[in-house]
Amino acid sequence: MKPLYLTAALAAAVLLSGCGKKAETPAAEPSAAPAPAVASAASDMGKMDMPVGATMAKSTGTVTAIDKVAGKITLDHKAIPEVKWPAMTMAFAAKPALLESVAVGDKVAFDVTITGNAGEVTAIKKQ
Ligand SMILES: [Cu+2]
Structure with a gap:
């Protein structure tokens, strides 16, 4: 994609x-x-409080992997219509502190800033 x-x-x-x-x-x-x-x-x-070309979106999904050392979280996420992404499993960048609040298998709601075909989770909450 x-x-x-x-x-x-x-x-x-x-x-x-x-x-x-x-x-x-x-x-x-x-x-x-x-x-x-x-x-x-x-x-x-x-009006856009983010880098040019970045899109902010909210979605939900399931945590499938967490790499605290690399600062990555893999989410089986629902479709994100803001960037025309279908549902998929993919890794997102995330600040280490943010990764402390969730565990593999958790269903989560999250905010993500997407630039090109990569994204950073900026907020995440267990559902
Ligand atoms: Cu994706």
């Missing part, structure tokens, strides 16, 4: 919004033409 097309589409959308048409409207500060465009792009980005 390599949803790279989605990343490309997201990147294109970000680029399009970043160079939107706002610069062509009369600038509030005529003395600094490029400034409004920069400010506009920055405020658009401000």
Whole structure:
């Protein structure tokens, strides 16, 4: 599974919004033409409190493996429609402290930040 097309589409959308048409409207500060465009792009980005191209999602699943040394958790997770992922078993990065709260076999609800075809679990809770 390599949803790279989605990343490309997201990147294109970000680029399009970043160079939107706002610069062509009369600038509030005529003395600094490029400034409004920069400010506009920055405020658009401000809505997304995460790296460009990353998607935050919530899902549920079952823990199938935990590697505290590597900081990885393997989850048999349900579909994640935000990134068009089907249900699957895969490893996610996770902070060590987060891995202390769950065990193999637990059914969990989790938050994940997905970038490309990798993800980091940012919150997890046993159900
Ligand atoms: Cu997956």
